[in-house]
Amino acid sequence: GSENKEQAHNNRILRPLVISALSKAGHESVIEEARKRFQNHFQATTRKDTTHQDEGHLIPGDLRSAVYSTLLRFGSETEYQQLLELVQKADLHEERIRILASLSCVPENMLHKVLSHYQSDAIRK
Numbered sequence: 001g002s003e004n005k006e007q008a009h010n011n012r013i014l015r016p017l018v019i020s021a022l023s024k025a026g027h028e029s030v031i032e033e034a035r036k037r038f039q040n041h042f043q044a045t046t047r048k049d050t051t052h053q054d055e056g057h058l059i060p061g062d063l064r065s066a067v068y069s070t071l072l073r074f075g076s077e078t079e080y081q082q083l084l085e086l087v088q089k090a091d092l093h094e095e096r097i098r099i100l101a102s103l104s105c106v107p108e109n110m111l112h113k114v115l116s117h118y119q120s121d122a123i124r125k
Helices: 002-024 028-046 061-074 077-089 093-105 108-119
Strands: none
Touching (some): 028 061, 077 093, 077 108
């Protein structure tokens, strides 16, 4: 009964922490899973026909920060641009904050691009 609920609650809190720790350590299967889940999420979120959006492809809210950060830490310019597209399409302020906060995880060679974005008018919209 209540023990299962407590265990489920603990798992929900610990999962994003474990994912973040493993990705920071360069655990390849975690990084690949984050990429796969993000691409499914991106496809479902940017689909023009949102009435048939497949909820099963969306990343759960409690895991998004960990997935976004992993993606930016090890991802490409394409994935960076996809995240910026999600910022523009996000209906919830909380989602915009998640994505914008994850931008701090970009590699050093992309830092100038992120700082330019933060100073642009796009961030204020």
